[in-house]
Amino acid sequence: MDTADRLKLPPVVMPEQDPTERIHNVREVPFGFTPAMALQEAQRCLHCVNQPCVDGCPVGVRIPDFIRTIESGDYIAGIGIIKQTNLLPAVCGRVCPQEDQCQKSCTVGKTHRDPGQAVQIGQLERFLADWERENHTAVIPQIPPASGKRVAVIGSGPAGLTVAGDLIKLGHAVTVFEALHMPGGVLGYGIPEFRLPKEIVYAEVSYLTRLGVDFQYNTVIGKSLTVDEVRNDYDAVFIGSGAGLPNFLGIPGESLLGVYSANEYLTRANLMHAYDENSDTPILRGKSVAVLGGGNVAMDSARTALRLGALGVTVIYRRSEEEMPARKEEYHHAVQEGVEFSFLQNPLEILGNPDGWVTGLTLQKMQLGEPDASGRRRPLPIPGQTGSVSADVVIVAIGNNPNPLIPAALPSLQMNRHGGIVTNEETMETSVPGVFAGGDIVLGAATVILAMGQGRKAARAIHAWLTKTADLERN
Amino acid sequence: MNTIRKREELGPNVTRYVIDAPLVATHRKPGQFVIVRVSDHGERIPLTIADADPELGTISLIVQSVGKTTREMAMLRSGDAIHDVVGPLGRPTHLQQFGTVLCVGGGIGTAPLYPIAKAMKEAHNHVITILGARTRDLLILEDDMRRVSDELIVTTDDGSYGTKGLVTDAIRALVGGGTHIDQAVVIGPPLMMKFTSLLTKELGIPTMASLNPIMIDGTGMCGGCRVTVGGEMKFACVDGPEFDAHKVDWDSMIRRLGTYRTEEKTAAERCDHECRIGLGTRGPEWILPTD
Numbered sequence: 001m002d003t004a005d006r007l008k009l010p011p012v013v014m015p016e017q018d019p020t021e022r023i024h025n026v027r028e029v030p031f032g033f034t035p036a037m038a039l040q041e042a043q044r045c046l047h048c049v050n051q052p053c054v055d056g057c058p059v060g061v062r063i064p065d066f067i068r069t070i071e072s073g074d075y076i077a078g079i080g081i082i083k084q085t086n087l088l089p090a091v092c093g094r095v096c097p098q099e100d101q102c103q104k105s106c107t108v109g110k111t112h113r114d115p116g117q118a119v120q121i122g123q124l125e126r127f128l129a130d131w132e133r134e135n136h137t138a139v140i141p142q143i144p145p146a147s148g149k150r151v152a153v154i155g156s157g158p159a160g161l162t163v164a165g166d167l168i169k170l171g172h173a174v175t176v177f178e179a180l181h182m183p184g185g186v187l188g189y190g191i192p193e194f195r196l197p198k199e200i201v202y203a204e205v206s207y208l209t210r211l212g213v214d215f216q217y218n219t220v221i222g223k224s225l226t227v228d229e230v231r232n233d234y235d236a237v238f239i240g241s242g243a244g245l246p247n248f249l250g251i252p253g254e255s256l257l258g259v260y261s262a263n264e265y266l267t268r269a270n271l272m273h274a275y276d277e278n279s280d281t282p283i284l285r286g287k288s289v290a291v292l293g294g295g296n297v298a299m300d301s302a303r304t305a306l307r308l309g310a311l312g313v314t315v316i317y318r319r320s321e322e323e324m325p326a327r328k329e330e331y332h333h334a335v336q337e338g339v340e341f342s343f344l345q346n347p348l349e350i351l352g353n354p355d356g357w358v359t360g361l362t363l364q365k366m367q368l369g370e371p372d373a374s375g376r377r378r379p380l381p382i383p384g385q386t387g388s389v390s391a392d393v394v395i396v397a398i399g400n401n402p403n404p405l406i407p408a409a410l411p412s413l414q415m416n417r418h419g420g421i422v423t424n425e426e427t428m429e430t431s432v433p434g435v436f437a438g439g440d441i442v443l444g445a446a447t448v449i450l451a452m453g454q455g456r457k458a459a460r461a462i463h464a465w466l467t468k469t470a471d472l473e474r475n
Numbered sequence: 476m477n478t479i480r481k482r483e484e485l486g487p488n489v490t491r492y493v494i495d496a497p498l499v500a501t502h503r504k505p506g507q508f509v510i511v512r513v514s515d516h517g518e519r520i521p522l523t524i525a526d527a528d529p530e531l532g533t534i535s536l537i538v539q540s541v542g543k544t545t546r547e548m549a550m551l552r553s554g555d556a557i558h559d560v561v562g563p564l565g566r567p568t569h570l571q572q573f574g575t576v577l578c579v580g581g582g583i584g585t586a587p588l589y590p591i592a593k594a595m596k597e598a599h600n601h602v603i604t605i606l607g608a609r610t611r612d613l614l615i616l617e618d619d620m621r622r623v624s625d626e627l628i629v630t631t632d633d634g635s636y637g638t639k640g641l642v643t644d645a646i647r648a649l650v651g652g653g654t655h656i657d658q659a660v661v662i663g664p665p666l667m668m669k670f671t672s673l674l675t676k677e678l679g680i681p682t683m684a685s686l687n688p689i690m691i692d693g694t695g696m697c698g699g700c701r702v703t704v705g706g707e708m709k710f711a712c713v714d715g716p717e718f719d720a721h722k723v724d725w726d727s728m729i730r731r732l733g734t735y736r737t738e739e740k741t742a743a744e745r746c747d748h749e750c751r752i753g754l755g756t757r758g759p760e761w762i763l764p765t766d
């Protein structure tokens with residue numbers, strides 16, 4: 001097929017659960033491509049020589065190369081290409097903000113002057129990964145002889161899983177310590193089932209277990225074991241403890257009954273399965289739910305609230321639709337499902353009844369001023385214009401900060417102003433020798449692929465460090 | 476999985492468990508707690524570490540059956556296992572030689588109070604303990620407490636044992652009789668803690684209380700355990716559980732404990748029924764990554 005023909009092919013429409021149906025279940029929304037759909041979508045790729053899409057991917061997945069294998073039908077080769085740089089394609093294919101990364105600079109989208117026309121790289125990545133999982137073709141790689149070195153990984157989020165996977169394949173012994181009773185970090189407790197089935201996360205973890213990674217759940221480093229004990233027992237340490245510290249607004253009423261942080265709400269729903277009537281963990285099933293914030297976390301909370309039976313869900317965001325940091329796809333899914341959006345409104349106070357239950361919010365109407373440091377136009381209050389909305393559940397989804405548990409337990413770690421660990425950008429080494437860090441604990445709340453990218457860098461540097469110390473011991 | 480080594484009924488609906496948890500046993504300090512999940516569909520609930528044996532690698536928990544999870548736990552026998560135990564969580568008690576320390580325990584609060592009283596004694600304090608219970612049958616750990624206290628006073632609401640009255644009456648009597656108290660520790664039902672701390676504030680006795688809000692993760696991730704202390708929001712699982720009792724917003728804390736009252740009632744009723752007919756509720760099967 002020549003370029004002109006390829007450019008004529010329309011994007012394959014991803015089949016999805018109907019919105020009216022899906023708000024009554026927690027099953028995944030998009031069904032995924034069939035092989036025929038994947039082939040058709042793969043044929044839209046022009047195999048550009050300059051590969052702008054690869055530059056857009058934070059870990060540099062060899063995109064045209066893997067897409068070519070879909071055309072040729074050699075899926076096993078394709079998954080191998082992806083996994084060279086991305087350990088969790090089934091996850092990234094689903095949750096990467098592709099429209100801002102690989103797909104943003106795709107030549108096809110550019111040619112049509114419509115980013116929506118770009119090759120659906122994420123969906124193709126997901127297709128191959130799902131095919132591999134469903135056909136049990138994941139190959140157990142040849143693992144080199146044991147190096148005799150032991151690495152401790154703190155946290156089983158995407159950063160920690162990447163480090164574990166890379167280092168076990170290099171012959172090092174790896175133990176992952178996880179505070180919760182289940183693995184995955186935000187992939188497990190935060191991102192909802194309907195967007196990322198937990199089965200996928202657990203399949204990835206089982207794969208690592210088969211490779212020999214030792215997972216220790218219910219182990220909080222800094223509490224169950226001190227950081228120093230871990231440092232003494234292991235030759236190197238990777239901290240991937242994430243950004244699990246929820247922000248609150250600091251406005252009156254946040255202690256009222258029915259006010260949740262998004263983390264608590266999503267943890268109850270996902271990790272503890274509160275959406276299932278048989279689960280022992282309760283959750284308030286609000287009839288009218290207000291979600292404060294405009295990111296992915298807010299979208300996930302709003303859509304979860306619908307699935308828990310809310311009759312009305314409103315996302316309240318202080319800037320306008322344009323500035324909203326949530327992925328476009330999530331925003332559209334939320335709109336389709338009936339989530340309402342109230343833009344340019346800033347919560348001033350959460351209101352309650354005499355028994356302490358939340359009843360609603362007072363909102364300040366905003367307008368957009370000059371761009372701020374983030375490049376987005378700064379929201380400013382319009383004097384005298386306030387209003388109110390009613391709600392029986394309020395979810396505060398205004399972001400998370402790095403989890404302070406490990407830094408508090410290792411005071412010699414150098415930290416930045418935002419509570420993140422300071423690292424060498426190339427090696428992810430911290431101010432403490434032999435201790436590396438990556439993911440949200442370094443970046444603040446970022447993305448899965450950036451966490452994995454840092455994990456990969458750290459794994460490389462840890463391997464070098466272990467090899468160097470092994471050489472020193474030998475001489 | 477954490478095996479139950481020993482199980483002992485301390486009173487109506489109060490059970491002591493000795494459980495394998497080697498890392499917790501060697502790392503815990505007085506005032507800290509664990510979070511347990513009884514079964515694979517269970518809720519995560521916080522429980523104070525009442526005691527520990529680092530050599531045997533065991534900890535003891537003293538649990539009052541109040542709702543679904545604690546009742547399910549009560550059905551376990553020696554040799555059974557608790558699905559998950561994580562800890563030690565929270566900050567340890569601030570221990571020092573204060574002089575005379577008054578330990579006030581109400582109901583099941585005596586369980587978390589015991590390790591603190593013991594540690595206060597070991598820190599060379601003169602320990603006076605007041606234990607309050609509604610009635611004699613509900614009094615727990617009297618002997619253990621007596622062993623670690625220089626003086627022990629028991630009050631019961633109905634006068635069936637010790638002096639009739641509330642712990643606050645006993646505190647007034649003690650101070651009225653000329654006893655000087657340098658520091659008080661109070662643990663018990665939230666209302667009892669509230670009134671005790673109002674009194675000690677009036678009497679000018681520095682007081683710490685161990686708070687028991689609803690928790691999930693216990694690592695500062697969910698914010699569900701937030702309490703207001705001195706006008707600031709604190710997460711009890713990482714900033715506490717002990718706080719300056721005089722600065723705690725008790726009313727807000729007590730209200731928040733009632734968040735799931737309706738849900739808890741339904742769950743307990745369901746448990747009552749199913750426990751009796753020997754079913755037990757089952758959740759969906761979740762694939763555990765243990766290949």
Ligand SMILES: Cc1cc2nc3c(=O)[nH]c(=O)nc-3n(C[C@H](O)[C@H](O)[C@H](O)COP(=O)(O)OP(=O)(O)OC[C@H]3O[C@@H](n4cnc5c(N)ncnc54)[C@H](O)[C@@H]3O)c2cc1C
Pocket residue numbers: 095096097154155156157158159160177178179180183184185186187190191219220221222240241242243244266296297300403405406438439440441445446447448449451694
């Ligand atoms: C609701 C929600 C939706 C999101 N949606 C998207 C999305 O669509 N796309 C995207 O790219 N990103 C998304 N993100 C962001 C993304 O999930 C994170 O950037 C990513 O998970 C960070 O990975 P991590 O490995 O650094 O940490 P985490 O995933 O946070 O994992 C850290 C792990 O460390 C454990 N831990 C912490 N402290 C300790 C300790 N002391 N001892 C032992 N274990 C410890 C924690 O329990 C946790 O399991 C979302 C985030 C949230 C909250």
Ligand SMILES: Cc1cc2nc3c(=O)[nH]c(=O)nc-3n(C[C@H](O)[C@H](O)[C@H](O)COP(=O)(O)OP(=O)(O)OC[C@H]3O[C@@H](n4cnc5c(N)ncnc54)[C@H](O)[C@@H]3O)c2cc1C
Pocket residue numbers: 508518520521522523524537538539540541542543544545546583586587686687688689690716732733736739740742743
């Ligand atoms: C740091 C900490 C330490 C604790 N230590 C102990 C301990 O050593 N022994 C012990 O028996 N209990 C302790 N608790 C309380 C224990 O966690 C609860 O009793 C338990 O979660 C109840 O679960 P359930 O499903 O059985 O009952 P639910 O169905 O959840 O509740 C039944 C009844 O108990 C009340 N309740 C629920 N949660 C709490 C709570 N956190 N505190 C007080 N009342 C509550 C409810 O309002 C309701 O009336 C502690 C709590 C905290 C936060």
Ligand code: SF4
Pocket residue numbers: 056057058059060061063086092093096098101102103121122125449
């Ligand atoms: S990892 Fe993410 S950014 Fe990279 S190619 Fe895959 S979907 Fe695109």
Ligand code: SF4
Pocket residue numbers: 044045046047048051052053054063064105106107108119121
């Ligand atoms: S930019 Fe688009 S068309 Fe070009 S190689 Fe990448 S995916 Fe294919």
Ligand code: FES
Pocket residue numbers: 689690691692693694695696697698699700701710711712713
């Ligand atoms: S229990 Fe979740 S933050 Fe304390």
